Amino acid sequence: MNKQSYRILIADDEPLYRNTTAELLREEGYECVCVEDANDAIDVLSEHSFDLILSDLNMPGNLKLELLKEGRTKYSHIPMVVVTGAPSIPSAIESVRLGIADYLLKPVKFEELLSAIERAIRHPIAKIVETDTPPSPVELRKHFPEIIGESAAMLELLDIVDRVAASNTNVLITGESGTGKEVIAQAIHNHSPRAKNAFQVIDCTAIPESLFESVLFGHVKGSFTGAIKNQMGLLRHCDGGTAFFDELGELPAASQAKLLRAVQEQTFTPVGESKPVQVDTRxxxxxxxxxxxxxxxxxxxxxxxxxxxxxxxxxAPLRERGDDILLLADFFLERLRPKDSPLTGFSVETLDCFRRYRWPGNIRELRNVIERTITLARGTEIEVSDLPPQMQSAEEDRVDLSLLSEISRDEALDNADRAYLNVVLKKHNGVIASAARQAGLSRQGLNKLLKRHGIEADDFR
Structure with a gap:
């Protein structure tokens, strides 16, 4: 890339950052013009041509993102990289919606900034089409048929996914186990300009720390014991596409450091190679x-x-999504039941049970419950008696605990014990060792209690 021919407009009200950045970019061969507020930037844009805009967010004249809006409306052919010291979700989402190329946080390393600038110039993204009104809930649900839900939490989620999908911005998805994080990640990819390229799932819990570089970046034959042939890494497979890192929080510290450079600079060096590889990956x-x-x-x-x-x-966890539980239950029943199944739906009592149950395993648990009951149900409707023991116990607990004066002490203690076990297993995602430590029990002791109460630890994973 011939940097001599590229002009960058730098808009930032911090003199030291503005002047230092301009000087470093000039040393790299770029021509830079500096302004200290958004109003000056808009004036300069009207008079001169630029190949990229590098803009702060929190500066005079841009408190309502005026430069971003003007720049993307009148000069949509010019890619824009945002750098801010005061990030916020609303400003990030609005910046992405307007079609910025990247959103960086101060203090940003110059190598990272340089990589973002080069990437934005090489692969400019189109401005997102403006509309007078945001998409309606009906339009959002039609646009994302793979995401089931009509609750307020899900409609807000669909709006965010709709806004971020068209950008190149990195996304972190958090939530309890089983809430559908991979489904959301896949939807972001499928509705992005990268949809024709690979969506590569990388499970951070499945890669041994010693093999992290080899699996992610690839290796050449003979680079280590067992490297019998050249191997392309997972990041090469999704060049131009999306890398989905599942269970990111489980990544060891050493692996985090190795991943950082690939994320920042979009480059890495395969094991045994000396020449770095450049990729374009979200x-x-x-x-x-x-x-x-x-x-x-x-x-x-x-x-x-x-x-x-x-x-x-x-x-949001499933228990906070209201009647989305029933929509998902119907969806899984329709999808999983055999064509010759006599099942037509759920009894009223079962639907009430679904609404009240806490669903510690979220959507994954609901799917497993439906799959199990399809096999075990005897009639044309799924009854409470067809549900797993822990759900039937939860129903019994709800009734019995409200009538403590009519049951024995032993029964009351059993109910409390069962409720406690459900809470502890949920907290520890079904890991017996961790749950046993908190409960002050041996693993064998906890397993005995679970068996007595008909609770399966797997339902909480």
Whole structure:
């Protein structure tokens, strides 16, 4: 890329950052013009041509994103990279909706900024088409048929997914296990300009730390014991597409450091190679951990967190989605039952049970419940008696605990014990060892209690 022919407009009200950035870019061969507020930037754009706009967010004249809106409306052919020291979800989403090329957080390393600029110039993205009114709930549901739900939480989610899909911005999806994070990641990819290229799922729990570089970046024959042939890494497979890192919070510290450079600079070096490989990849990541807490505790790199969480989407647990539970139950029943099945639906009592149950395993648990009951149901409707023991127990608990004066102490203690086990297993995602430690029991002791109460730890994973 001949940098001598590219002109960059830098708009930032911090003199030191503005002048230092301009000087470094000039040393790289770019021509730079600097202004200190959005009004000056708009004036300069009307008089001169530029190949890229590098803009701060929080500066005079841009408190309502005036430069972004003007720049993307009148000069949509000019890619824009945003750099801000005060990030927020609303500003990030609006910036993405307007069609910016990248959204970076100060302090940003110059190598990362340079990579973002080169990428934006090489692969400019189209401005998102403006409309007088946002899409209606009906339009959003039609646009994303793979996402089931009509609750307020899901409609808000669909609106965010609709806005971010067309951009290249990295996305972090968080939420409890089983809430559908991979479905949302796939929807973002499918409705993006990258849809024709690969969506590569990378399970961070399945890659041994010692093989992380080889699996992710690839290796050449003979580079280590067992490398019997050249191997292309997973990031090469999704060049031009999307890399979905599932369970990101489980990534060891050493692997986090190796991933950071690939995310920042879109380059990596295969094991045994000396020449770096350049890719154009969007990173969408998911975790059920609170990554900000992990950063605060020193277990997750802050710089990697900020680079991957430009847009942060939090998925609501199923218990907070109202009658979406019933929509999903109908969806899974229709999808999973055999063609010759006599089942036509659910009894009223079963639907009431679905509404009241806490669903610690979320959508994954609901799917498993439907699949199980399709096999076991005897009539044309799924009854409460067809449901797993823990759900029937939850129904019994609801009735019995409201009538404590009419049951024995032993029964009341059994109900409380069952409720406690459900809560502890949910907290520890069904991991017996962790749940047993909290309960002050041995693993064998906890397993005995679970068997006694008909509770399956797998339903909480």
């Amino acid at each position: 990173f969408v990541c998911a975790t059920n951990r609170d990554l900000q807490s992990e950063v605060d505790a020193g277990r997750f790199r802050q710089d990697l967190f900020y680079r991957l969480a430009v847009i942060h989407i939090e998925l």
